[in-house]
Amino acid sequence: MLELRLVQGSVIKKVMESIKDLVNDANFDCSSTGFSLQAMDSSHVALVSLLLRSEGFEHYRCDRNLSIGMNMGNMAKMLKCAGNDDIVTIKADDGGDSVTFMFESPNQDKIADFEMKLMDIDSEHLGIPESEYEAIVRMPSTxxxxxxxxxSTIGDTVVISITKEGVKFSTKGDIGTANIVCRQHTSVDNPEDATIIEMETPVSLTFALRYMNSFTKATPLASQVTVSLSSELPVVVEYKIAEMGYLRFYLAPKIEEDEEMGGQQAQPAAEPTKPPEKKAKVEPETNGEAPKRRVMKIDLDEEEEEMKPTIAANGQTADYVEVVGSKPGTGIVKPKEEIIGDEDVKLSIEKETNGEAEVMDVE
Incomplete structure (x- = not known):
């Protein structure tokens, strides 16, 4: 049996708004020490780690270790029905297939309960070792x-460089470059406005701004954010939750292409030479009809009958030949190559005629 009662219901609402766009489905691990979650985004680039200690709840009961699979988007929809000042209670039975959310108004005059189906999510619990970072920056989350x-309006990546002078955020894109430097300073009156840098060695790493902007959705959870950097480890962006836990985001740095290729640019492989393409012969447009051909019928007398153009192919003769560039009455016939069967046939003209020619249109 699991039963959690949180007076500050807005905390769990803000947590879900922070991670619902980054993680789709995840298992919440419940134990006697607290309520936790570890999940990766769909592209397996970023990791989310949430811990809400049992001491931070007004009432906390967990009889045995329990894993509850829930869809983050659906859970966020349920929690949106609760007011910011409502008391949120979460209940789940051992081996049950649903979880119950109960919202109570501060003066107890309104109580609402919602039941959501659970999911069977097969995921491995990722062990995150405690590491010492070369540089840590604490600054206002806003x-x-x-x-x-x-x-992000200038480029897609951000280079975070930490030196003794301060922390520098820089980017470059098609329209130009941008550099923002935050120097270390403290404020006695407003401690949440302080920027504190702890550095052992200078660090400079590149990260995707798309993920960084997704992490900043947790800004309402805490006034300060802690960014921990090390040259061989993912960056950790941490938001502490009202003395009861934390929400951490892990993101691997981007590796520059020059580093991947050892500082040398790869030469593209030579493409094989392609033979020139043969262009298809363009036929005249006929609107779906067969093109008309201009032909001439030659009328010859008996003496010229023997001199008329003949086609010497397969023992056949033709009385019709194609005329190119001729006008009616000139009697000039220009030979043109034709194909009869599978053999090339050429017209042989033995003599020009002065006979009259009749022009006909033949389909």
Whole structure:
């Protein structure tokens, strides 16, 4: 049996709004120590880690370790029905196929409950080792969100460089470049506005701004954000949750193409030479009808009968020949190659005639 009662219901609402666009389906792990989640995004580039300790709940009961599979989008829809000041209670039975959300108004005059079906999600629990980072920056979460948003209008990636002078965010795109430097400073009156840098060695890494902007959706959870960098580890963007836990995002750095290729540019392979393409002969447009051919019928007298054009192919003769570039009455016949059967046939003209020619249109 699992039963969680959270007075500050807005906390769980903000958590779901932060991760619902990054993670689709995930298992919530419930134990005696707390309520946790570890899941990767669909592209397996970013990792989300959530922990809500049992001490932060008004009432916390978990009889045995339990894994609850839920769709993040559906869970966010359920929690949207709760007011920001409502008390949220989550209940689930051992071996059950549903989870119940109950929302109570602060003065107890309204109680609403919603039941959502659970999912059977096959996922492995990822162990995240504790690591020491070369540089850690703590800065206002609103400032970090604004920097990521502004840089995304210029380029797709951000280079985060941490030195003694401060932390530098830079990007470049088709329209130009942008550089934003935040120097270390503290404020006694407003500690949440301080920027604190802890550095052992200078670090400079490149990350996708699309994921950084997705992480900044957790800005309402905390006034400060912690960014931990190391040259051989993913960046950690952490938002602490009201003394009861944290929401962490892990993102692997982008590797420049020059580094992948050892500083040398790959030469493209030579493409084989292609023979020139033969263009198809373009036939005149006929609107679906067979083209007409201009032919001439030659009237010859008896002496010229023996001199008329003949076609010497397969022992056949033809009384009709094609005339090219001739006008009626000239009697000039120009030979043209024709194909009869599978053999090439040529017209042989032995003599020009001065007879009259009759022009006919033949389909």
């Amino acid at each position: 400032e970090f969100a604004r920097i990521c948003k502004d840089l």
